[in-house]
Amino acid sequence: MVKERLEEASKANGEKLTIEWRGEQRHLYVISMPVDLLFYNPDTHRIRAQRSLDPERDRGLDEDPWSPASQDYLDRLLKSQPSDPDKIDPDFEALRDNLETFGQMTPGLITVFGVLVNGNTRCAALRELGEKYIRVAVLPETSTWDDISTVELALQLRKEHKRDYSYINRLIAIDEQLKLGRRPEDIARDFHIKTATLEQDRWVHTIIRDAIARSQTDDGAALRMVDFEDHQEKLRELYRAYTKTAASDRDEAEALKESRLAMIVLGYAKTDVRLAQADFHTKYLDPKLPEAIKPSVTSASAVAVPGLGDLTVPETAPTAKVNKALTDSLLKAKAQSQQGHADQATVAAASDALMQAKDAFDRALTPAGRDVRLQQRRLAAPERLSDACDDIELCAGELAQARATRALDEAAFDDAVLRLREVMRKLAREAARTFIEPGDGVAWLLDTVEDHS
Known part of the structure; x- marks a missing residue:
């Protein structure tokens, strides 16, 4: 049927779809096919992670992907939420409603044997x-299976596609492209992301x-890729926190990573996960953990340093x-x-x-959150003053430019300086009340304001 209809489309010089195929542009004729005769692609990236939800049916897909049972399983996965x-x-509902209202705007893509390469979800919606x-x-x-995967x-990833891959399926697709030996910068460009995001x-x-x-x-028993579907932002924040901490202390970064990963497993919100720093376990969590779930860890074994005789170092940081x-x-x-x-x-x-652990983490988060808020308050005033210094430094540069171009509103600048004087006096009064033994900076501020009062 496919070959007959392709011949008809060729004679009529009908609609074509342009794709990238083996490094060149190919213009393929479009035909109309009965939806019930086509097969869902068992290797589509759209549901790669979700296949593991039912191990028995997943094995059936590997053994006979074209059977009615396997195709029904794929149909269900194509319609379902990636995380639930x-x-x-x-x-999927939005795509289905769009098709019902406007009809099929863009053609799908199949092999000559009727396997859907692109348009699996559209086919499910049309059915x-x-x-x-x-x-x-x-x-x-x-076309080979490698061709099919690359074309799909x-x-x-064209910008006009209607339904994005889920987060986990994007990760799997990126990993597959890397295993094919493609350059990271080329993959990043295809996925419309920066190379730094790809590394993340x-x-x-x-x-x-x-x-x-x-x-x-x-x-x-084991967790599945789909169990992490809803944790995209938490995992990305974990990467940023880990790399920042690892730049100065790798062991602290590992401690931070493990505490945050535990909180992700327990289902905590992003704002709570942020509270877990490198010392979270020892400072806040350990006293709250019941003995039944408190880990029993042997002391770290020593590792000899090559070339340095009997000198050894701990294998892993205890924390x-x-x-x-x-x-x-x-x-x-x-x-x-x-x-x-x-x-x-x-x-x-x-x-x-899990319930005992959740209760312990809940109780540990209360003092951790309080300390974080206290630290933020401690740093608020210095950070404000540092920002003001940056602005004044920029002002000095802009004043020099204005002088060179003779484009300065002198009256407005004088008014701004008078306001600065009043603000400095106010800052000095608060500093005098706050610091019993002023440091060099505060002493300078107090002397300067007093000399010019």
Whole structure:
């Protein structure tokens, strides 16, 4: 049917879709195909992470992706929210409603065997609407699965596409492109992001995969990529906090990372996660942890320094090691608590451990938040004055430029200086009340204002 309709489209010189194929522009004829005859692509990047939601059906997809059961599973995933497959994705509903109102604006893309390369979600929406046909272009018959993956990604990343990949599926797609040997700057350009953002997302993807590996239990439970779908901003903030801290102290950065990862697992909001600094565990959390979930960590083993005789250093910083042990236990408990085939006692024990940890973190966050707010108040006045100094320094430069061009409103400047004098007097009065033994800076301020009062 595909070949017959392609021949008809060629004779009529019909509509074409332009794609990038093997490094060149290809103009492919568009045909109309019955939606019920086409196959969803089991390797589409749109639902790559979501496939793991049902391990048994995921195995069925690997064994026979074209069976009715496998295709029904793909249909369900294409319509579901990435982070909550039990709910319909509002973006899917918006796409479906758009198709119902305006019809299909852009053609999809299939192989000669009827596998959807681009337009999987549109096909699902058209089927739900009861439409009989979908307009699709057709890839060359020699296309391989690598061609299909590359073309799908290129089309989905065009700025006009209607439904973005979910965050986790973008991470997976970026990782696949890197494994193909493509340059990071080229991938960043395709995804319309900066190279620095690409590096950030690579780091986050590594952290998620590491967390999944650490969550695996003896009974086969493990977290899934989709379990991190709603934590995009928290993970990106974790990257920024980690890299900033690691620049001066790698062990503190590891401690911070583990505490924040534990809070992400427990479902805390971004504003709460920010409160976890490198000393959060030892200063605030450890006294609140019940003995049942407090990690038991052996002292760090010593590592010999090559070439320096008997000199040794600790293998891992104690604080980071304790934080990691607690996070490992919470990752495993989270995996067991949502394991569908686990016995009730295991699920109940895991859920209880998570509840105890949540209670301990709740109580630890109260003093941590109070100390952060206190620190912010302590720094507020110095930071204000520092900003004012920056403005005055800029003013000096602009005054020099105004003098050179003779473009200065002298009366307005004089009025501004008089206001500065009054503000300085006010600042000096408050400083005199605040500092019993003024330092050099405050002493200068008091002397200057007093001399010119």
